Amino acid sequence: MENVIELQHVTKSFKGFQVKDLSISVKKGFVTGFIGGNGAGKSTTIKLIMNLLKQDSGSISVFGLTHDTDERAIKERIGFVYDENIFYENLTLKDMKKIIRPAYKKWNDAMFHKYVDQFELPLGKKIKTFSKGMKMKASLAIALSHQAELIIMDEPTSGLDPVFRRELLNILHELMQDGDKTIFFSTHITTDLDRIADYIIFVNNGEHVFTKEFYKIQEDYAIVKGPLDLLDADTEREFVAVQKSNIGFEALTAYKDRVADLFGEAVVLEKPTLEDIMYYTEKGRCLNV
Amino acid sequence: MQILISNSSKEPIYEQITTQIKKQILTGDLQEGQALPSMRQLAKDLQISVITTKRAYEELEKNGFIYSIVGKGSFVSEQNTEMIKERKMKVIEEKLLEAIQNSRDMGIGLAELKEMLTLLYSEDE
Amino acid sequence: MFNLIWKDLFIQKKLILLYLAIIGLYFWLGTPLFWLAFITSISFIMNAFYYDEKDNINILLNSLPYTRKQIVTSKYIGAIIFTALFIGVIAGGSFIINGMESPFSWKGVLQTFGLVMAWISLIFPFFYKFKQQYLVIGGIIFFVIAMLSFKAVIHLLKERFGEVVQWFIGLSDLQLYSSASLVILLLYGGSWLLSMRIYERKVF
Numbered sequence: 001m002e003n004v005i006e007l008q009h010v011t012k013s014f015k016g017f018q019v020k021d022l023s024i025s026v027k028k029g030f031v032t033g034f035i036g037g038n039g040a041g042k043s044t045t046i047k048l049i050m051n052l053l054k055q056d057s058g059s060i061s062v063f064g065l066t067h068d069t070d071e072r073a074i075k076e077r078i079g080f081v082y083d084e085n086i087f088y089e090n091l092t093l094k095d096m097k098k099i100i101r102p103a104y105k106k107w108n109d110a111m112f113h114k115y116v117d118q119f120e121l122p123l124g125k126k127i128k129t130f131s132k133g134m135k136m137k138a139s140l141a142i143a144l145s146h147q148a149e150l151i152i153m154d155e156p157t158s159g160l161d162p163v164f165r166r167e168l169l170n171i172l173h174e175l176m177q178d179g180d181k182t183i184f185f186s187t188h189i190t191t192d193l194d195r196i197a198d199y200i201i202f203v204n205n206g207e208h209v210f211t212k213e214f215y216k217i218q219e220d221y222a223i224v225k226g227p228l229d230l231l232d233a234d235t236e237r238e239f240v241a242v243q244k245s246n247i248g249f250e251a252l253t254a255y256k257d258r259v260a261d262l263f264g265e266a267v268v269l270e271k272p273t274l275e276d277i278m279y280y281t282e283k284g285r286c287l288n289v
Numbered sequence: 290m291q292i293l294i295s296n297s298s299k300e301p302i303y304e305q306i307t308t309q310i311k312k313q314i315l316t317g318d319l320q321e322g323q324a325l326p327s328m329r330q331l332a333k334d335l336q337i338s339v340i341t342t343k344r345a346y347e348e349l350e351k352n353g354f355i356y357s358i359v360g361k362g363s364f365v366s367e368q369n370t371e372m373i374k375e376r377k378m379k380v381i382e383e384k385l386l387e388a389i390q391n392s393r394d395m396g397i398g399l400a401e402l403k404e405m406l407t408l409l410y411s412e413d414e
Numbered sequence: 415m416f417n418l419i420w421k422d423l424f425i426q427k428k429l430i431l432l433y434l435a436i437i438g439l440y441f442w443l444g445t446p447l448f449w450l451a452f453i454t455s456i457s458f459i460m461n462a463f464y465y466d467e468k469d470n471i472n473i474l475l476n477s478l479p480y481t482r483k484q485i486v487t488s489k490y491i492g493a494i495i496f497t498a499l500f501i502g503v504i505a506g507g508s509f510i511i512n513g514m515e516s517p518f519s520w521k522g523v524l525q526t527f528g529l530v531m532a533w534i535s536l537i538f539p540f541f542y543k544f545k546q547q548y549l550v551i552g553g554i555i556f557f558v559i560a561m562l563s564f565k566a567v568i569h570l571l572k573e574r575f576g577e578v579v580q581w582f583i584g585l586s587d588l589q590l591y592s593s594a595s596l597v598i599l600l601l602y603g604g605s606w607l608l609s610m611r612i613y614e615r616k617v618f
């Protein structure tokens with residue numbers, strides 16, 4: 001299957017933070033959710049993909065091209081939505097459109113106005129009067145109006161109310177009807193992913209933890225609950241992290257079937273949420289350091 | 290085509306889809322050669338990811354229930370009639386077992402149940 | 415790339431009246447035309463730069479299909495175009511008010527371009543290197559200097575550097591202007607290359 005985004009052994013260091021040997025890929029025609037806690041390296045990775053940051057080492061390709069030689073061709077085909085405002089606060093959305101429109105060869109004005117109507121955005125009001133959600137919608141309207149093949153979004157749902165979050169998912173579903181489009185977005189509202197994400201890429205502390213099909217996660221991982229006497233140095237190795245209390249333990253395993261065989265009826269296995277997985281992975285890292 | 294999925298069910302979503310489509314094929318609600326919605330359309334309608342519907346369709350294809358033509362979509366396969374009969378028999382058996390269980394729960398005897406069956410059977414004709 | 419130059423004009427469309435008012439005020443004060451053109455051009459160019467920095471516009475521009483070279487180049491070419499525009503407006507205004515009595519001479523035009531380009535050559539690489547707060551400070555300092563210094567600078571030059579000035583005056587106009595033009599063009603080109611190098615390495 002064709003990869004739209006490919007990072008190979010990418011490293012980027014800042015003061016007190018590092019993206020370490022990151023190798024990830026995003027498949028064409030699918031929605032990939034990008035998860036990880038604060039400071040996990042999500043925004044940094046997105047900035048690296050957009051060439052807002054330059055990697056210290058490793059290679060990054062988008063549509064099989066690199067920014068060194070084809071920066072404009074790549075960006076022509078990307079629609080982007082960021083977590084921060086990137087519009088002139090003192091201009092109206094209409095003015096912003098006038099500035100952005102000539103940058104793209106394939107701008108579609110009718111499409112833009114369709115989304116502006118759908119999102120109920122005021123064209124004539126200054127951006128600084130917009131709420132966070134409206135700014136995000138404005139970004140989204142622009143991102144969807146130049147026939148981009150790849151939509152990259154950094155925390156798009158964080159400023160949105162639940163009603164519009166659902167509406168956004170409908171828009172994304174609509175977009176995915178055409179099998180050539182690819183969506184890559186980071187989020188920490190993991191429930192959004194249940195309805196749309198085909199693949200999940202999970203990073204933690206600047207490192208890649210896994211890339212999996214969404215349904216595969218629940219086949220591999222499980223929350224295990226059981227009595228404390230089952231735990232010893234050997235059995236604890238089956239878990240990402242264990243949380244103990246007076247009445248028993250709760251743990252996350254990445255080897256659901258093996259744990260089921262090992263403990264049998266002595267434990268209860270439950271479907272983990274993405275939040276469970278993020279929580280235990282972070283906890284496990286802290287213990288191992 | 291009707292499909293209902295439950296997010297809280299223990300059964301994985303792709304399995305819920307395959308089970309329901311299989312059933313509709315076996316009961317004849319979905320006819321041989323009939324087109325299924327595209328997996329992207331189905332994903333949108335069910336508000337689930339494309340990869341889930343993709344997996345469901347792949348399973349159905351593997352088990353010979355449907356076939357895909359590139360660029361055209363997926364269709365219900367010709368079913369082996371013997372096999373279908375066998376399967377249908379199984380469905381009947383299951384339903385009857387269910388009825389028997391219910392009868393026992395309520396203390397209805399075999400004779401009474403038979404009577405009921407005869408009555409319903411002839412009524413339907 | 416001309417989209418980017420047009421953008422710098424477009425974002426200041428509401429300030430155009432203000433610029434015209436300033437020009438009118440300075441006419442009234444009798445400021446030399448080349449100096450007036452210099453101040454208004456620089457204000458305009460720096461203000462556009464300030465707006466971009468203030469609102470994260472660099473992230474936007476770098477996510478649109480533009481290269482970093484184009485973004486920097488648009489500022490350097492734009493500066494020349496905007497200076498030409500202001501010279502045009504001021505020359506026109508002067509003609510309407512004074513007729514041909516004290517027109518915007520070709521020397522004045524060259525002086526304005528020279529000053530604008532020299533100023534930009536020195537200041538742009540710093541702007542690209544440092545952050546917004548420095549820009550504001552730089553802008554304020556520029557205004558204070560521009561307001562206070564014109565006569566003082568001339569006076570100082572006459573007092574302290576009499577000999578140098580004498581030597582300059584000894585040159586014919588043609589020699590003086592052509593050598594100064596050459597120096598400034600070299601400076602401008604060098605600054606442009608330097609800014610591109612700085613901007614290419616910038617992180618957002």
